[in-house]
Amino acid sequence: MAGDASARHGSGGQALPSAEPVPARRGGLFAIDNRFLPPILITSILVGANLSFGILEGWERTALSIVVAIGTELVLGRITYGKWPHPASAYISGISAGILIRSPFLWPYFFTSFISILSKYVLRVKGRHIWNPTNFGVSAMVLLAPATVTVLSIQWGNAVAPMAVIWLLGAVIVWRVGRAHISVTYVAAFFLFSFVRSALTGIPWLATVAPITGPMYQLFIFFMITDPKTTVRSKTWQCVVVVIVAFVEMLMRLAELVYAPFYALFVVGSIAMVIEITRQPRSTQGHPQAN
Amino acid sequence: MPRQRIAWFVWTFLLVASLAAVRALNQTAVASLPDDEGVSDLRFGFQLAESAKRRGVDFVHQVPSFDSKLEHIMPQVASTGAAVAVADFDKDGWQDFYVTNSGEGSLNRLYRNKGDGTFADVAQSVGLADVNRRDTGVSMGAVWGDYDNDGFDDLFLFRYGQPQLFHNEGGKRFVAAGTGLPRWVNANAATWLDYDRDGRLDLFLAGYWPDDVDLWNLKTTRIMPESFEYANNGGRKYLLRNRGDGAFEDVTAAMGITSRRWTLAVTAVDLQGTGYPGLFLANDYGVSEMFSNRDGRRFEDVAMETGVGRAPKSGMNAALGDIFNDGRLSIYKTNISEPGQLVQGNDLWVPKAAGAGLPAFENLATTLGVDLGGWSWGAQFGDLNNDGAQDIYLVNGYISAGERSSYWYDFSVIAVGHSSIIGDAANWPAMKGRSLSGYQRKRVWINDGFGNFTDVAQAVGATDTNDGRAVALADLRNTGALDVIVANQRGPLLIYENRVAPERHWIQFELEGTKSNRSAIGARVELHWNGHVQAQQVTAASGFSAQNQRWLHYGLGSSRTVDRVVIRWPSGAAQTIASPSVDIRHHVKEPDGR
Numbered sequence: 001m002a003g004d005a006s007a008r009h010g011s012g013g014q015a016l017p018s019a020e021p022v023p024a025r026r027g028g029l030f031a032i033d034n035r036f037l038p039p040i041l042i043t044s045i046l047v048g049a050n051l052s053f054g055i056l057e058g059w060e061r062t063a064l065s066i067v068v069a070i071g072t073e074l075v076l077g078r079i080t081y082g083k084w085p086h087p088a089s090a091y092i093s094g095i096s097a098g099i100l101i102r103s104p105f106l107w108p109y110f111f112t113s114f115i116s117i118l119s120k121y122v123l124r125v126k127g128r129h130i131w132n133p134t135n136f137g138v139s140a141m142v143l144l145a146p147a148t149v150t151v152l153s154i155q156w157g158n159a160v161a162p163m164a165v166i167w168l169l170g171a172v173i174v175w176r177v178g179r180a181h182i183s184v185t186y187v188a189a190f191f192l193f194s195f196v197r198s199a200l201t202g203i204p205w206l207a208t209v210a211p212i213t214g215p216m217y218q219l220f221i222f223f224m225i226t227d228p229k230t231t232v233r234s235k236t237w238q239c240v241v242v243v244i245v246a247f248v249e250m251l252m253r254l255a256e257l258v259y260a261p262f263y264a265l266f267v268v269g270s271i272a273m274v275i276e277i278t279r280q281p282r283s284t285q286g287h288p289q290a291n
Numbered sequence: 292m293p294r295q296r297i298a299w300f301v302w303t304f305l306l307v308a309s310l311a312a313v314r315a316l317n318q319t320a321v322a323s324l325p326d327d328e329g330v331s332d333l334r335f336g337f338q339l340a341e342s343a344k345r346r347g348v349d350f351v352h353q354v355p356s357f358d359s360k361l362e363h364i365m366p367q368v369a370s371t372g373a374a375v376a377v378a379d380f381d382k383d384g385w386q387d388f389y390v391t392n393s394g395e396g397s398l399n400r401l402y403r404n405k406g407d408g409t410f411a412d413v414a415q416s417v418g419l420a421d422v423n424r425r426d427t428g429v430s431m432g433a434v435w436g437d438y439d440n441d442g443f444d445d446l447f448l449f450r451y452g453q454p455q456l457f458h459n460e461g462g463k464r465f466v467a468a469g470t471g472l473p474r475w476v477n478a479n480a481a482t483w484l485d486y487d488r489d490g491r492l493d494l495f496l497a498g499y500w501p502d503d504v505d506l507w508n509l510k511t512t513r514i515m516p517e518s519f520e521y522a523n524n525g526g527r528k529y530l531l532r533n534r535g536d537g538a539f540e541d542v543t544a545a546m547g548i549t550s551r552r553w554t555l556a557v558t559a560v561d562l563q564g565t566g567y568p569g570l571f572l573a574n575d576y577g578v579s580e581m582f583s584n585r586d587g588r589r590f591e592d593v594a595m596e597t598g599v600g601r602a603p604k605s606g607m608n609a610a611l612g613d614i615f616n617d618g619r620l621s622i623y624k625t626n627i628s629e630p631g632q633l634v635q636g637n638d639l640w641v642p643k644a645a646g647a648g649l650p651a652f653e654n655l656a657t658t659l660g661v662d663l664g665g666w667s668w669g670a671q672f673g674d675l676n677n678d679g680a681q682d683i684y685l686v687n688g689y690i691s692a693g694e695r696s697s698y699w700y701d702f703s704v705i706a707v708g709h710s711s712i713i714g715d716a717a718n719w720p721a722m723k724g725r726s727l728s729g730y731q732r733k734r735v736w737i738n739d740g741f742g743n744f745t746d747v748a749q750a751v752g753a754t755d756t757n758d759g760r761a762v763a764l765a766d767l768r769n770t771g772a773l774d775v776i777v778a779n780q781r782g783p784l785l786i787y788e789n790r791v792a793p794e795r796h797w798i799q800f801e802l803e804g805t806k807s808n809r810s811a812i813g814a815r816v817e818l819h820w821n822g823h824v825q826a827q828q829v830t831a832a833s834g835f836s837a838q839n840q841r842w843l844h845y846g847l848g849s850s851r852t853v854d855r856v857v858i859r860w861p862s863g864a865a866q867t868i869a870s871p872s873v874d875i876r877h878h879v880k881e882p883d884g885r
Contacts, residue, residue, distance in 0.1 A: 081295075102634060103634060103636075104635075104636030104656065104657040104662045105320065107316055108313075111312065114305075115309050118302055118306040121299070121302045122303045122306045140310060140313070141313060142631070144314045145313050145316065146317070146630040146631035147321045147631075148316070148321070148630075148634060149634065150631070150634045153633065153703065153706065153707045160711070201720075202721075203701065203704075203720045204718045204720065206708075206712045207704055207712065207718050207719065207720050209712075210705055210707060210713065211707050211708070213707075213709035214708070253700075253704075257700075258631065258632060258700055258703045
């Protein structure tokens with residue numbers, strides 16, 4: 001699996017989702033196209049969690065996010081490139097927005113998806129977009145609409161088992177697509193820097209790590225920071241970048257910014273991408289699909 | 292590639308326009324009238340003026356001091372207890388009110404209305420003052436109800452401690468009464484209701500902290516809610532059946548109520564028009580509960596089925612109001628909204644089309660503009676400007692401490708944690724004198740008659756920024772206007788005198804049951820006038836730790852006549868009064884009684 005990807009990206013691991021179909025493995029539990037694994041995972045999480053714990057106030061908000069994301073992707077992709085883009089990554093953008101965004105109003109769910117997808121087509125350097133679309137969309141919404149929009153802050157329930165299952169599933173998926181090193185490095189860095197924060201502020205260490213036990217962080221760790229289209233290509237530098245993300249997040253948390261992980265990725269991730277892109281020859285333009 | 296370049300410009304325009312639209316929509320959502328609008332010209336049909344001290348009410352709420360293991364988060368743990376309950380306890384035709392204090396050794400107050408616009412505290416002389424002691428607990432609220440049908444309202448006091456019933460001896464003094472009450476309940480809500488329609492008021496008491504937690508002497512710091520959304524480790528509930536001999540019988544389990552949620556408010560509501568009152572529980576750290584009463588034989592939680600119990604929030608209020616003047620009673624529940632941190636939005640549960648069976652509710656708070664109320668606490672429906680539509684008065688504010696500091700970041704960090712972390716108070720970051728949604732402006736949402744609400748609080752004089760908890764509405768001056776009494780946590784009791792445009796008419800009803808409980812709690816009254824119909828229900832508890840006057844007040848706008856009023860008594864008897872006179876209070880006794 002690692003060999004499949006290296007020729008295209010120069011890094012270890014399978015890139016997904018992407019415009020080019022990737023052959024599925026034969027047989028076994030994961031005998032499906034890699035592009036569909038994240039959508040299946042995130043959908044299963046959402047359905048299971050809502051049926052069990054009611055994490056969504058209503059299906060219509062998440063449905064709106066998904067429909068807008070896919071619709072925007074199809075229209076923009078078709079007009080821009082003359083062919084229909086694969087909807088998988090737009091689906092992930094939409095469902096992520098639908099889960100992450102919290103608001104009593106309906107319009108944030110529309111605009112988060114709309115802005116997320118638009119950012120892929122507008123904010124590009126040498127043919128590559130530099131922000132993970134959901135990260136851009138969510139960050140923009142909480143910055144511009146703080147009185148009406150917040151980010152998911154609830155738990156998956158009280159028991160440890162559901163949380164453990166999600167961590168396990170997520171870990172398997174990112175390993176399957178060759179991105180596990182990013183998630184593992186970030187988690188390790190988060191815990192390290194949480195010790196530092198605790199030491200500097202006197203806040204109990206368990207309180208500093210409490211956020212990582214929630215679904216918002218699971219989405220962030222498995223879907224956002226591992227996005228193949230908006231992470232640097234070198235495996236080593238992927239790890240370096242997420243350590244920097246965790247460090248900047250620590251600084252932002254010391255400044256009491258609640259949405260520190262999103263802002264940290266917004267800043268560090270984009271800078272890393274710009275540096276890499278400007279130092280490399282212009283890549284061929286393709287569909288700007290990524291989650 | 293001109294096509295792609297053109298497309299890029301278009302997408303860029305759309306992106307910029309979207310970002311601008313988001314900003315504009317956010318600003319629109321939080322817009323309110325300028326402060327200097329209509330300060331004294333009754334532009335909105337009414338004007339409020341705070342007048343507590345001038346009326347002889349000089350009360351500041353005090354808080355308890357629990358186990359030192361909670362010192363680092365004491366303001367949060369000791370964040371309730373300011374309550375107000377209105378009743379004419381001495382039957383002189385003037386509304387009085389009882390106010391709770393919560394500091395150990397502090398005194399509660401019973402303010403007797405002297406009829407001249409002033410009040411006198413008679414709590415000490417009647418035996419209702421000295422009720423806050425370490426060994427019996429500190430007050431969290433009280434609710435009036437005539438449990439023995441002798442014509443005088445008795446007082447049920449609930450505490451973080453021993454609940455206590457006081458019998459009203461002819462309006463002269465109160466004596467401890469009632470047997471069968473639980474020994475210790477860390478309660479924040481209680482109400483009277485006649486759940487079995489036997490003509491005697493029963494009690495429903497809702498625990499918040501678990502019953503076995505002595506907040507002054509903790510065995511462990513693992514006393515916090517196990518989750519911010521799914522907490523089921525709170526206090527148990529008690530349904531106490533009035534046997535009629537002064538004794539109360541715990542029928543909670545027999546009636547199917549097993550909730551252990553962290554209840555902050557409760558109100559009784561007849562969901563299906565059967566005459567058997569159900570219960571709506573606003574719960575902190577989780578979903579609301581709605582118990583349907585099956586003919587007095589069993590209660591069933593229908594919150595999911597009816598739609599009100601799907602989304603976990605931080606429920607703190609339960610009030611009923613007919614906002615569309617179509618006979619449907621909606622339920623208003625308050626939650627937490629803090630820009631940039633947590634935007635739950637308050638809930639306005641409106642029943643869908645009337646019909647047989649359980650109603651389905653839809654949340655119209657956002658649609659009607661009553662969702663964003665800060666860290667909201669008590670709220671009441673009432674026609675503040677007598678225009679014929681029920682308005683909402685809301686108080687808010689959690690902890691007002693250091694003015695330039697905020698605990699929100701630390702609070703948001705711990706609140707998202709797993710139960711293994713959040714459940715232990717020792718893991719909670721220290722507050723260190725910081726505020727948490729403090730100094731908040733109140734909301735006075737006036738209803739245009741079609742369910743569209745506009746906040747006019749600053750314009751009409753509701754300008755305090757105390758940490759409001761309970762709000763009660765009462766016609767304290769017998770002028771046909773609803774005055775507003777506000778109990779503030781660690782703050783002064785406020786009385787907002789309401790001056791209403793004199794050309795607006797009104798009508799009030801004071802009900803007295805005969806076959807039904809004498810307080811007529813549970814009676815439903817529909818007023819028909821000028822093509823409108825407005826329903827109200829006589830309730831005990833309403834809002835948060837509050838009780839309004841039991842006289843039902845209707846504004847009539849410019850109408851000088853009423854077609855009819857239809858009363859459905861708790862006993863099931865129906866009564867219609869044709870063309871009652873306006874601008875007076877009608878005393879209505881249930882027909883064919885004892």
